[in-house]
Amino acid sequence: NAGVTQTPKFQVLKTGQSMTLQCAQDMNHNSMYWYRQDPGMGLRLIYYSASEGTTDKGEVPNGYNVSRLNKREFSLRLESAAPSQTSVYFCATPDGDEAFFGQGTRLTVV
Amino acid sequence: RKEVEQDPGPFNVPEGATVAFNCTYSNSASQSFFWYRQDCRKEPKLLMSVYSSGNEDGRFTAQLNRASQYISLLIRDSKLSDSATYLCVVNFNDMRFGAGTRLTVKP
Numbered sequence: 001n002a003g004v005t006q007t008p009k010f011q012v013l014k015t016g017q018s019m020t021l022q023c024a025q026d027m028n029h030n031s032m033y034w035y036r037q038d039p040g041m042g043l044r045l046i047y048y049s050a051s052e053g054t055t056d057k058g059e060v061p062n063g064y065n066v067s068r069l070n071k072r073e074f075s076l077r078l079e080s081a082a083p084s085q086t087s088v089y090f091c092a093t094p095d096g097d098e099a100f101f102g103q104g105t106r107l108t109v110v
Numbered sequence: 111r112k113e114v115e116q117d118p119g120p121f122n123v124p125e126g127a128t129v130a131f132n133c134t135y136s137n138s139a140s141q142s143f144f145w146y147r148q149d150c151r152k153e154p155k156l157l158m159s160v161y162s163s164g165n166e167d168g169r170f171t172a173q174l175n176r177a178s179q180y181i182s183l184l185i186r187d188s189k190l191s192d193s194a195t196y197l198c199v200v201n202f203n204d205m206r207f208g209a210g211t212r213l214t215v216k217p
Contacts, residue, residue, distance in 0.1 A: 033204065033205065035207070040209060041209055042114075042116075042197065042207045042208050042209035042210050043154070043197070043207040044207075045204060045205075045206065048204050056204075058204065059206075090153060090154075092205075094201075094205060097142055097144065097156075097159055097201070098144075098156045099146075099154075099156070099199075099205055101153035101154055101155070102153065103152075103153055104152075104153055
């Protein structure tokens with residue numbers, strides 16, 4: 001039982017390149033979230049999906065798109081990466097009160 | 111104003127000390143409250159939920175004051191293994207995190 005799996009774990013992009021961060025959960029939860037974490041800023045919500053087929057903006061959605069492909073998978077896409085998007089990205093899925101996180105993706109945009 | 115604000119820290123304390131973290135939140139309609147722990151370069155994990163009546167789990171005590179929109183975490187008899195960042199979390203329609211307070215417990 002893997003819980004929440006994120007890929008890749010590390011990525012370096014050049015400014016302007018695009019990429020998709022993948023997240024899959026095998027916990028059969030309805031909700032899935034994408035956060036970014038920057039030093040001194042805590043986790044900030046980018047987008048969330050309350051159920052399959054729905055997505056909503058969080059605190060910092062600009063520069064990102066998401067797709068809730070099915071109940072298991074929630075992907076985050078950077079269409080044209082910028083240095084300001086250098087961060088650690090976490091996918092999470094809540095179950096009632098507790099949120100379960102993936103191990104994170106460390107993204108550097110140069 | 112940030113939705114969830116925490117003491118900036120860092121806190122550096124000796125083993126055996128008692129340390130308290132504070133957190134305030136802006137959305138009075140928030141429904142549930144938590145403390146998460148995050149070790150360096152790891153994902154956050156639930157430490158404990160916070161209830162209006164207050165709750166205790168071993169050396170850890172969490173309290174909620176809805177009128178003041180204030181949450182606290184008290185750690186008694188600190189251990190080296192308590193060194194981590196502690197995140198205050200508030201849930202309304204989604205989960206919002208504070209910036210975290212780093213704790214270092216020294217021998």
